[in-house]
Amino acid sequence: MLFVSLLWLLLGTAAPVYAIISEQAQIIPSAIQSTLGATIVWIVATMLLGRVYCATACPVGTMQDLVIWGRRKLDVDHKFHYEDGRKIRFVVLAAYIVSLILGIFAVCYVIEPWNIMRNAASVVRHADTSMTWGAIGISVAVGMATGIVTLSVILLWAWRSGKAFCTTVCPIGTALGCMHSQTLMHIAIDPDKCISCMKCEDVCAAKCIKVVQRYVDNSRCVRCFECTDVCPNDAIRFQINKGRNRNTPMLIEN
Secondary structure, three states: OOHHHHHHHOOOOHHHHHHHHHHHOOHHHHHHHOOOOHHHHHHHHHHHHHOHHHHHHHHHHHHHHHHHHHHHOOOOOOOOOOOOOOHHHHHHHHHHHHHHHHHOOHHHHHHHHHHEEEEEOOOOOOOHHHHHHHOOOHHHHHHHHHHHHHHHHHHHHHHHHHHHHHOOOOOOHHHHHOOOOOOOOOEOOOOOOOOOOHHHHHOOOOOOHHHOOOOOOOOOOOOOOOOHHHHOOEEEEEEEOOOOOOOOOEEEEO
């Protein structure tokens, strides 16, 4: 997805097919089309696998991944630790939905991931956002500056706190996370196999793994699967969600 996103950013005018592919793979651009297209695909994918959109197609998620990768390469306090989910994310989601209903699109243009990237990319592709911002009476320059500032804040936040934007602010991620209890698959910890090495919690940029309680907050998990890759004892894994329709901890059931 990073490759497609970069093509959209840099080659959209010269190679419009890449712009079409990249944009229509996104949830919101697809949702405003009469056929919904990719939106339905992502809803189905989320019901099956969880927030896979966040780790595979979200351009802002990709940019944060690059920052986190750089932080680890530089060995700058690269460990993360569990934090409780913040209820503010539901307030942001509600504000986003109300803004859509009332037609206050400026709010959506500022906090929705695809529009954040579009605004930032307008530095090299002015035409992409001229009509968007012009329709609400704001100049392209203001839209461009908004995108650059917003993206810069997100990337600095990622350097400091991992995927905090994805788990605290992003309305798309929060909406997808609301399906977590009904997804077919989820991330779970086997309490019998876990040796409390903390490796999974240390690499979880979403800060949703609490080893002490053998707990995974799947509503915030962005399905990067770094936790399963580093576990030395196969104690945390992606498996059938046997707790669907029940309010049970995210533990592996034998």
